Each structure stands twice: as structure tokens, then as C-alpha cells.
Amino acid sequence: MFLKRSVQPLLTDFYQFTMAYGYWKSGRQGERAVFELCFRKNPLGGEFTIFAGLQDCLSFLSEFQLSREDVQFLRSVLPPATEEGFFNYLLSISTREVAVRAVPEGSIVFPQVALLEVEGPLAIVQILETPLLTLVNYASLVATNAARFRIAAGPDRRLLELGLRRAQGPDGGISASRYSYIGGFDGTSNVLAGKLYGIPLFGSVAHSYITSFTSMSEVKVQGLGSACGSTPALDFASLCRDWLSRVCEVLEVPKRQVNLSELAAFASFASSSPRNFAAVVDTYNVTRSGVPNFCAVALALQQLGYRALGLRLDSGDLLQQSLVVRRMLQACADRFGVPWLSEMQIIVTNSISEKDLMDLQQQPNAVDSVGVGTHLVTCPVQPSLGCVYKMSRDAPSMTEIRSYAQDSLSKLPAQHKCLVEPVPYQVAISMELHRLLSELAQERAPVPEESHCAE
The missing domain is CATH 3.20.140.10 (nicotinate phosphoribosyltransferase)
Known part of the structure; x- marks a missing residue:
């Protein structure tokens, strides 16, 4: 269509x-x-x-x-x-x-x-x-x-088109989504493009969602059942707090430095969409708050039989941060016996250039998704x-x-x-x-x- x-x-x-x-x-x-x-x-x-x-x-x-x-x-x-x-x-x-x-x-x-x-x-x-x-x-x-x-x-890294907010008007936005997909992108955040053309849609938690929370008391969806439904619903907010203490110990991050309003935002979103949890982790501090909070919520979901989708970096030195984040995920995966956590999708956004992508090619395990190959043959x-x-x-x-x-x-x-x-x-x-x-x-x-x- x-x-x-x-x-x-x-x-x-x-x-x-x-x-x-x-x-x-x-x-x-x-x-x-x-x-x-x-x-x-x-x-x-x-x-x-x-x-x-x-x-x-x-x-x-x-x-x-x-x-x-x-x-x-x-x-x-x-x-x-x-x-x-x-x-x-x-x-x-x-x-x-x-x-x-x-x-x-x-x-x-x-x-x-x-x-x-x-x-x-x-x-x-x-x-x-x-x-x-x-x-x-x-x-x-x-x-x-x-x-x-x-x-x-490269052929394997996922490319996501997220440019609707900066597009040249609504028609420019829908055109950009469509022709980016033809050119090789894998998905878009543009809902209308998804409806009209069948382009796979993608989205994660935005900074505005994170900053709208101030404390864990705002996590209203307290009970969350397991993925298989075989166990009664658990107090998900308490589960996330317990995991945060264990994660901070592994990552050697003082818990007092972690922003609990960010944890509340992650927990709230995860409890409402446990099968589609992906979050931006640079609202406050990536290593001292964002990643510990993300890991805590991801492990709480894991305990209930769900698997988080990934985390997103949207500012700073994206390549360098992604390498640090990958090491932090690996540490939690090893300590808690959750191998898939080390392979968690790391998504980078914000003014990605061709040079940035070529630099990422030199670090194949750093980033999985990006939002924005002499012999003569016949x-x-x-x-x-x-x-x-x-x-x-x-x-x-x-x-x-x-x-x-x-x-x-x-x-x-x-x-x-x-x-x-x-x-x-x-x-x-x-x-x-x-x-x-x-x-x-x-x-x-x-x-x-x-x-x-x-x-």
C-alpha cells in the first residue's frame, strides 16, 4: 500500500x-x-x-x-x-x-x-x-x-530511522521513513509509516518519561505475574529494589549515587510492558545510575521469566560508553548466571554520522543497533x-x-x-x-x- x-x-x-x-x-x-x-x-x-x-x-x-x-x-x-x-x-x-x-x-x-x-x-x-x-x-x-x-x-547491525521530529514537515517525515527503509534501514519510529508501508516499528523510553518520576512510590503497578503464569504476582517494585542492591555490589557503585526516580521510571515501564522493556540510560549518569537501574529491572524481569530488549545511549562518546556498558553487562551476567544479559542489545542514537558507523565497525561487539563493506567482479x-x-x-x-x-x-x-x-x-x-x-x-x-x- x-x-x-x-x-x-x-x-x-x-x-x-x-x-x-x-x-x-x-x-x-x-x-x-x-x-x-x-x-x-x-x-x-x-x-x-x-x-x-x-x-x-x-x-x-x-x-x-x-x-x-x-x-x-x-x-x-x-x-x-x-x-x-x-x-x-x-x-x-x-x-x-x-x-x-x-x-x-x-x-x-x-x-x-x-x-x-x-x-x-x-x-x-x-x-x-x-x-x-x-x-x-x-x-x-x-x-x-x-x-x-x-x-x-555493516550487514548485521540493526539500523533504525528515528528522524520524524526533525523532518521537513509531515510529508518529508513519511517520505524519509519510506525511502530510508528502501535504502537499507531495518525499522522506524514513525507509526504512520508502519501502518502504510508495513515497516517494522521501534521505540524505547524517552528522557521525558524518565524525568516524570520522582520516587518509587509512583510505581502503581506493584504486582507482576510470571511469564508462564504458574506463580502468583510478586511485588515488582520491591523486587527491583532488591536487585539494585545486588547489582550495585557487583558493579562497585555506591547505592546512594543511584537515582531512584530513574529506577521508578524503569520499573513502571517494565511492569506495564514486561515483554518490550527497553530504556534510555543516560538521563542522569550512565555508569552510576542508568546501567545499574537497568540491570536491576532486567534481572527482576528475568526472575519472572521475561527478557529485556535492550538499553539506549543518546549522548556523549557513544562508542566509548558502549564499551564500558558492555563490560558492566558482562559482569552482571557472570555474577548472576544470566548469559543473555551480556549480549543485551545496546542501541545508540543522536546525530550518528557515516564516520561514527565506520568507527563502530571496528568494535563489532560494542553496539547492536543504531538509530538514525579489490577484486574486480563482473x-x-x-x-x-x-x-x-x-x-x-x-x-x-x-x-x-x-x-x-x-x-x-x-x-x-x-x-x-x-x-x-x-x-x-x-x-x-x-x-x-x-x-x-x-x-x-x-x-x-x-x-x-x-x-x-x-x-
Whole structure:
């Protein structure tokens, strides 16, 4: 299922309509024309791009129609001398005669090679130029950026898109979630993206939740039964306090330094969602409060047959802290005989860059999830524009597009995917095309002026 794009027919440049009027005035509006969409340079300093946005283009084209209100606005902004017949023409145009040829969405593409070809009446395809560029350029940029993050993170580390709060408006947010998933991210915090596209959702306790508690007396859900239901409910708050004393002893952390309001927040959340307990541990102090409190609640859940999901770091030196946290988890796992605790998911968030991810690659056991690969092998060939898309064509699922993108990326040789100084991908052209380009160049070459030198 794809989101019905709120792209209006007037989302184009003003000069597209002034040019359309010029075509209409000269009687050329119905001439067949072909527009090709390509780009000059790969983004982000790389040597590949993931093509995205095709389904948005098809959705836009299938619904394209200028309303009377749209035409009335154009009448108010175009020159007063514009003939009335042109406005009647605008009311009549549609995309019934427009054909679209494109490479499959998710393809690896390169500069100067057509990604999308739109054929139809000259004036109509002229008006369509800007919105189609808008729908493809942003989508391809986000998908390519996500693919670079996936390369930097490696194939196994989980990548989570958490950017809705900082997105360029609601549409930018939903687009970023969707195209990050196509580019290689594993999940999102965006609930609407989960509903519309089936993208796996992720979330953990936020700092605001932690700071909303002041004491253990606020943990209202006191009784928590075991996972199998074979034992009566226990006083979970007391259980967490008991475990905190034991954890502080193992980690050599004075209990007086531990923030008990943070323990209350963890215990409250865990008692309400015992199968989905994940918490941010840097609200007060990571090693002196956050991790001891997290371990205490995780061990209390373990006693009842539940398993915590993980902890999150959101500030400071994330790599260095993650190594320290891993050692603390290992110490508790060894002391209390809970092996899975040492393998607990450590999630890092907050302004993660490609360099940060490459640094994390050097420490494979430090971080499991992040919220935000010389031998020449046979090169992949960019798909041709042979596939003609109809506006009513059933759209592939988000999972299918993502799989195609990841498969395409896996076939691209490693030297072209390097995040630093990648090797340019050499795009070859056929001999027939080479001859045509040479002939056109010769035809357009300036004619040398006749010599007037004196003998």
C-alpha cells in the first residue's frame, strides 16, 4: 500500500505554464515529445545512486487533473493578454496520452543515464517536468543516503530511522521513513509509516518519561505475574529494589549515587510492558545510575521469566560508553548466571554520522543497533527503460522494492561503494549511440570562417 501523495497539479514552476502557453499559441501543444530524467553527479560524494520515487510519480500522474480553481488562479497570475482558449485547454488536459518508461524502483543508477522517460503531448509533459523531478530527486537522495549508512554500519547491525521530529514537515517525515527503509534501514519510529508501508516499528523510553518520576512510590503497578503464569504476582517494585542492591555490589557503585526516580521510571515501564522493556540510560549518569537501574529491572524481569530488549545511549562518546556498558553487562551476567544479559542489545542514537558507523565497525561487539563493506567482479548493468508503466499498474510492495534495492546494491563491486574516495563506475555506451553522438557533434560544430589573408 502506498500513501496517496498530496502533490497538487500546480506544484510546478511558473514558467512551465508560460512555456505551455507558448506551445499552445503556436499550435504545437499536441506534438509528441519525450522527456528524459537523469542527473549530473552522484550525491554525497559517492559513485552510485539508488533510484526511488517511481511509485509516487505513477500515483501523481494517475490523478493529475487541473481543477477550475487551479485554472482560475492561473488566470489571475498569467499576463492579462493570455487568450481565454488557453484556459479552456488547461481544463481539458489529462495524462491519458502519457507513457512512462523507467528502470525498476530500487535500481542502482549512474549520472547521465536516463532513469525515467515520459512521452506525451508537448505542453503536458512540459508541465509535468518539475513535479516528477521533485518526486524522484528527494526520494533517491534519501534512499542513497540510507544505503551509505547501511554500508558504513555493516550487514548485521540493526539500523533504525528515528528522524520524524526533525523532518521537513509531515510529508518529508513519511517520505524519509519510506525511502530510508528502501535504502537499507531495518525499522522506524514513525507509526504512520508502519501502518502504510508495513515497516517494522521501534521505540524505547524517552528522557521525558524518565524525568516524570520522582520516587518509587509512583510505581502503581506493584504486582507482576510470571511469564508462564504458574506463580502468583510478586511485588515488582520491591523486587527491583532488591536487585539494585545486588547489582550495585557487583558493579562497585555506591547505592546512594543511584537515582531512584530513574529506577521508578524503569520499573513502571517494565511492569506495564514486561515483554518490550527497553530504556534510555543516560538521563542522569550512565555508569552510576542508568546501567545499574537497568540491570536491576532486567534481572527482576528475568526472575519472572521475561527478557529485556535492550538499553539506549543518546549522548556523549557513544562508542566509548558502549564499551564500558558492555563490560558492566558482562559482569552482571557472570555474577548472576544470566548469559543473555551480556549480549543485551545496546542501541545508540543522536546525530550518528557515516564516520561514527565506520568507527563502530571496528568494535563489532560494542553496539547492536543504531538509530538514525579489490577484486574486480563482473559489473552490474543498469536496467534499461524497456519497461512501460501504466498508471493503473499494481504497485510492488515496500518489501519487494527494498529487496530489489538491496540485491542491486549487493551486485555493485565494493570499490564503487567505498564511502571515502570511491572508484567511479564506468558507464559504457553502444557503438551505435557513439556514432550518433559523433554525428550530432559534427553537425553542431561551428563552420570555420573564410580566410581573407592577403596573398
